[in-house]
Amino acid sequence: MRRSRHQDDDTIAGRLKRAGVSRRDFMGFCGKLMVAAPFGLAITNHLTPAAVAAEVGAAKRPSVIWLHMQDCTGCTETLLRTSEPDLADLILNIISLDYHETVMAASGRDAELALQDSMKANDGKYVLVVEGSIPTKDNGDYLYVGGKRGKDLLIECANHAAAVVSIGSCASWGGVPSSGPNPTGAVGVDSLVTNKPVINIPGCPPNPYVVLGSILEFAKTGKPPALDSLNRPKFAFDRLIHDHCPRRAHFDNGRFALQFGDEGHRSGYCLYKLGCKGPVTHAACSTRHFNEVVDCWPIGIGAPCVGCTEKEVAFTIPIFTTANIDKAVPPATFTSITPEHKGVSPIATGVAGLVGGVLVGAGVLASKKLGSIEENQ
Numbered sequence: 347m348r349r350s351r352h353q354d355d356d357t358i359a360g361r362l363k364r365a366g367v368s369r370r371d372f373m374g375f376c377g378k379l380m381v382a383a384p385f386g387l388a389i390t391n392h393l394t395p396a397a398v399a400a401e402v403g404a405a406k407r408p409s410v411i412w413l414h415m416q417d418c419t420g421c422t423e424t425l426l427r428t429s430e431p432d433l434a435d436l437i438l439n440i441i442s443l444d445y446h447e448t449v450m451a452a453s454g455r456d457a458e459l460a461l462q463d464s465m466k467a468n469d470g471k472y473v474l475v476v477e478g479s480i481p482t483k484d485n486g487d488y489l490y491v492g493g494k495r496g497k498d499l500l501i502e503c504a505n506h507a508a509a510v511v512s513i514g515s516c517a518s519w520g521g522v523p524s525s526g527p528n529p530t531g532a533v534g535v536d537s538l539v540t541n542k543p544v545i546n547i548p549g550c551p552p553n554p555y556v557v558l559g560s561i562l563e564f565a566k567t568g569k570p571p572a573l574d575s576l577n578r579p580k581f582a583f584d585r586l587i588h589d590h591c592p593r594r595a596h597f598d599n600g601r602f603a604l605q606f607g608d609e610g611h612r613s614g615y616c617l618y619k620l621g622c623k624g625p626v627t628h629a630a631c632s633t634r635h636f637n638e639v640v641d642c643w644p645i646g647i648g649a650p651c652v653g654c655t656e657k658e659v660a661f662t663i664p665i666f667t668t669a670n671i672d673k674a675v676p677p678a679t680f681t682s683i684t685p686e687h688k689g690v691s692p693i694a695t696g697v698a699g700l701v702g703g704v705l706v707g708a709g710v711l712a713s714k715k716l717g718s719i720e721e722n723q
Contacts, residue, residue, distance in 0.1 A: 556630075
């Protein structure tokens with residue numbers, strides 16, 4: 347049965363065609379989704395960008411309402427800085443961004459009317475995206491939007507949504523505003539919204555393609571992507587940064603930067619001793635860089651990971667404090683180092699024996715320390 351033009355316009359592919367977006371650009375976007383979520387989303391579980399394009403293109407454009415709570419707008423900024431696709435040319439044609447305080451032209455009463463109209467027109471169908479933590483203390487006027495308390499506005503919008511996406515660490519679990527002494531009683535969305543599916547996408551900021559992929563998955567299947575115990579999409583938070591860090595070989599061989607700007611730091615050595623939280627942080631930053639720029643992520647530019655996707659790490663453990671590594675497993679092999687030599691002298695043999703004894707002793711001490719860490723957790 348042939349689809350009508352109106353029906354085609356309801357789909358993402360129809361909208362893109364009407365907006366003059368080329369198939370090549372759309373295929374490029376689908377390729378980005380495949381990189382962001384290889385075999386992690388139902389809509390990207392295909393072998394070619396063309397197959398993914400057909401899957402995504404057949405879905406109806408999801409209506410998205412985006413709320414700002416206690417935030418710095420950094421999560422919006424990461425979305426605005428996507429260049430492949432460009433926000434105006436492609437993203438706004440893939441999702442229907444019906445309310446967003448930062449990018450919408452309307453303000454004041456007109457903006458509030460736009461929110462109410464969008465909620466009414468898409469009642470029970472829209473995806474609610476929340477950026478920023480929510481203040482819960484009743485003894486202070488911490489956040490009002492259109493004359494409503496932020497907490498009340500969130501609950502009202504969530505009650506009429508199909509699903510909720512918490513974008514960024516603040517919306518996911520409180521983030522920076524929740525750090526001690528937490529004067530506003532800042533919490534994440536899922537502490538207040540319990541009657542709707544909540545997808546947490548922590549990060550400061552998170553990868554924009556993870557956000558778009560999660561929304562499109564829900565639009566296509568009516569279900570959120572597979573989530574872990576913290577309601578994070580498994581396709582983006584199924585690995586430790588440490589597992590795929592480009593500096594991992596230096597960690598395995600004991601080569602560490604000890605001070606910013608020292609020889610080890612300039613040589614690209616491991617940043618663990620400078621406080622890098624990569625070994626305890628689940629995120630995909632090491633394999634999915636930001637804004638289509640290679641090495642555009644903290645470790646890529648020589649800064650230690652602060653663990654921004656982990657509630658018990660970020661803004662809790664001081665930035666330059668070394669994290670305890672739980673259940674550390676040594677690599678099967680080490681990079682060989684073979685200096686020039688003409689033979690083995692008795693002195694060298696004695697030194698080797700001494701070094702071996704020191705390493706054995708260090709190994710025993712390390713195993714005791716790791717054992718005590720496990721007992722305390």
